[in-house]
Amino acid sequence: METSNSFEQLRKRLYAEVLQWQDDKDITEEFEKDFSKLIELCTFSMMGSEDNYFALFTMQMKREVKLDIETAVGSIAALSHYKIYFNPYIFLQCSIEEMKALLKHEVYHIMYNHFKRAEHIKGKYSSLAISRAMDVSINQYIRNLPPWSDKLHNVSLTYNIDLKPNLTMEEYAKEIQEGIDKLKGKEGKEVIKDKGDDEEFQIKKEHNPERAHQLWKENEYCLNFEQIKELTKKIASNAAKGKVPGEFREILERLSQRPEISWKDYLRRNIGKLPSGYKKTITRKDRRQPNRLDIRGRLSRKVTEIVVAIDISGSISDKEIEQIVIEVLEIVKNSNSEITIIECDNRVRRVYKAKDKKDIRSKLDTRGGTAFSPVFEYIKRKSMRDCFIIYFTDGVGEEVLSCTPINRNILWVLTGKGEKLSLRNPYGPVKKLSSIEVKSADPTYAKDTMKEILMDWAK
Template identity: 65%
Template structure:
């Protein structure tokens, strides 16, 4: 009780000092020091309770004050750790219990991999719908959130929709977007949108739900999702000394489980095994003149020569293609060969070369049937024997090829909702693309989170 009194005294003192600032340059180093002491008190309070997992997770995060943050607390990832940001204008208006709830809220975002899941559905739904969906999918399980926080009840009233508990963030985004679309031409939405624009200056003094997670773009620009996953696993490993919340237990249990080989890992293994020409070496004698030690011998030069075939009649989207090509160019970044792109439905529609992701063209809009044979006929016709073929398809097509493949190897990557390949004899390896958008998930919140991220932790 005495500790809480000290906390409240410090909070009020900091709040009073902040309200006397003439401009934002008035924030002193002494204020920052005292503010971080307040955060330490908040963390210590969690350490003494059943929330010690969140405390142990949070103390690994670097802390910074950010006055232009459009919410009380947010996080980003750096190369070595997460950074948690605080906006004193909003944060200091909260009680101790509300502050602890806000910190827990950020850990939930990280544990449930919301950064990646939000990126997967961005473009399909508005940033406002995604942002609010992420928050209500968490806030229904976190007690003592501030009154201005999004919850099922106030979002249902705001957009005149019926939201149920225990849905996934993706399902919430869909329903919220439908509500936004219905209100688009109404005066109600105009009022809502005007409210969202309040406080658009450099400094933010109120919570702005439409922009609460804009800071995540700072993580996206400097890191990839694999790096963020590694940082998360490290933080979890150091935090499991505390009492693990029930909804996180399966995540921790499966964190180090080995997964089946992914198509990316398979591609890494294959690249470099494809022979292409020769290179000079001093480690081998010249075969024609073995007694001439001054002459270099030859070794087979192994370099990636890749064909990427895209089934443009299937369920694969431009966004999936963008993600796929990002992976492929990341894998082959040290090689200098162009990648040959073949777009095919029941015939090869377009062929072009690409040196980088910027060379990738938007997928042709075709509604024809699917046939795999035209791609292999093209490879045979142009004698592309030494190429690796990566064929992205939903798997529905012929049962037998019209010609036998002559190319070095074939990797079939099944996209979308495809369950398998229709070919009786695939003449290659089949992998399921499981790292792209998942629309439907288990109704249970914990199971939904597991479905999205177990494979991430296992890699």
Template identity: 65%
Template sequence: MEEVNKFEDLRIKLLNEVIQWDNKPNLTKEFKENFFKLLELCTFSMMQDKDNFFALFTVQMKREIRLDLDTAVGNMASLTHFNIYFNPYIFLQCSIEEMKALIKHEIYHIMNNHLKRAKSIRGKYSSVAISKAMDVSINQYIDKLPAWSDNLTNVSLTYNIDLKPNENMEYYAKEIQKGIDKLKSNKGKEIIENRDDKNSKLVKKEHDSAHAHDLWWYSEDDLNLEQLKDLIKKVANNANKGKIPSEIQQIIDDLNKIPEISWKDYLKKIIGTLPSGHKKTITRKDRRQPYRLELRGKLNNHIAQIIIAIDISGSITDGEIDQIMTEVFNIIKSYPSEITIIECDNQIRRVYKVKNKRDIRKKLDTRGGTSYSPVFEYIYSHRMRNHLLIYFTDGVGEKELTCMPINYKTLWVITGKGESLSLNNSYGEVKRLSNIKVEKPDPTYAKDTMKDMLVEWQK
């Protein structure tokens, strides 16, 4: 009780100081010290049971104050650590239980990799739909959030939709966008999406759920998917001690999956052996007639010709495609390459060339089944004999090809929950993306940090 009273006295003191600022914030050294002292007290109170994970995660984050946040708490990632930001105008109005819930909320965002997933569907859905979808997908697992937090009930009522529990962010974004589109036709687009004049101010004093994640949209993102995944894995494993929520444990287990066989190593090896034809050059004599100086010689043309076929029958998500492309382009960045994308379900839907990941188009929304033969028929008819084919699929399709492969080599990469390739004869190598194996975290991590916090808290 004494600890709670100490926390509450400090919160009220800081809140009164913020209220006196009015529109002229005065972030003195003393205010910052007291504010971060409050955060330490809040973090220490989480050091028990299932909240222990969130406390140990938080002490690994760099804490900063930002008055331009549209919400109480936000986060961003750097190459080596996560930053957690607080807007004291909004945060100090919350009780200690609500503060703990808000901190857990940010960690759920991080653990679910919402930053990358949100950017992968931006353009397909509005920023309002994506922002609310991210919050709805995780808030159902967090108790004692502030009343202004988005949840299944209030978002369903707002947009006259029926959101199901325990679904992913992408599902909620799609459903919320449907509700937004219906309201647009009745009320006008500006009612739903436009920011008003108060939102253009640098200092934000109220939570704005529609723009709570604008920090992500307007920031430079230097991390690729694998770097961010590695950072999440490192911090989560360091915090993985004692009891943790089952949904967090599942994410940690997924993060610690180790490839069953390295399809990426296989791809690196095979690219160097691709047949690539020849090109004429004046720097080399013709080997058959070396005395004919007017004849040009030949050099090997070291340009890897690669076809990436993607099964778009519905089993592969946009997030999986984004991960696939990140890995592929990371592998081939050291090799001159010509890449052709073929999207296919039970027929070829789209074919286009790409030079980098930014050229990848959003996956088409199709309803077809899965057939592999159309891709091999396309390769045959376009005489793409010297191409390497990388075919991403969940493996569920036909058993026999109607067209014998003529391409140089084929690599099948089984994604998602797929166990094996349905073809009786694959005519190539078959690899799976990953297999589960959990690594034990370092049990000594954050020990010194928590000791320092205890000493400070007892003063």
């Protein structure tokens, strides 16, 4: 009880001080020290409860006061840590239970990778729809949030829609956008309008649902997916010493998932080296002037050339794509050369080079059938005879290739439900990834948004 009184007295004193401020220059070191103490009291009060996972998570985040964010709490990812920002004007109006709920709210955003997933639907939906969708997708799991928080009920009433529980952020964004568009159609385009950035600094004194995640726009190109994944994995693993919420267990397993095939060993055993220019060496004499010991000779520079073909047809499920991503990232990691990625359904949709994990792009949203021949036709047309081909597919395609492969080294990797390759003559060995358990894929590929794990793909 004494701790509770101490907390409340400190909160009221700090809030009274904030009310006197005109701009961020009024923030004193003493205030920051006392405010940090308040956050520590709030965090420590979570340690002895079922919320200790969230306490251990937020204790690893750096803190900073920021008066111009239009919500109580916001967070961004930096190279080695997450940083959490507080607007004390809004935050200090909350009770200790509401403060704890807001801290949990930020952890949910991080664990569900909303940082990167929001990028994938930016432009498809308005910033207002995306922002509110992110919040309603997680707020339904958090108790004691401040009354201004976006929840299924109040957002449904605002846009005259019926939001169901347990949908993904992307599905909520679609429904909310439809509600926004209907309101615009009935009441004119000015009824809901995105606000531009403020030109001058102002202390933000209330929560703005549209700009609550504005910090992410300043930070969105700072890190790629792989960096954010590793950062989240490190902090989440440390926090796992506490009681892990049920909805986070699968995410933690996914963060720790390893490739099934040992690509380092496989590539070393099966892929030859191809000439790629020359390098100077003192161990060999120059052929034209063998008596000149001061002239270095030449050795062929050898590299490995790999083509990774990916089946992106409608029959490929989200779980299969997830596993393909893991395997491809491992191939890139264990190869010293540039890799060519070819994405194909019933035709080649995209071809690009990848030297590093950050070069792997997000999956295209296609609904085509499956055909293997276009990849081999492309390779023949580009005279890529000496490449090693690794083809990821569920195995459902033609029985006979329309184009005989010109490559000697071809490996087929079957994903998920694929029990065998449809080709009568695959021209190479076939391996199967056994760890994927999937339901039958929707043959029409009706969903026009990807599920949560697909949002892990970053450009």
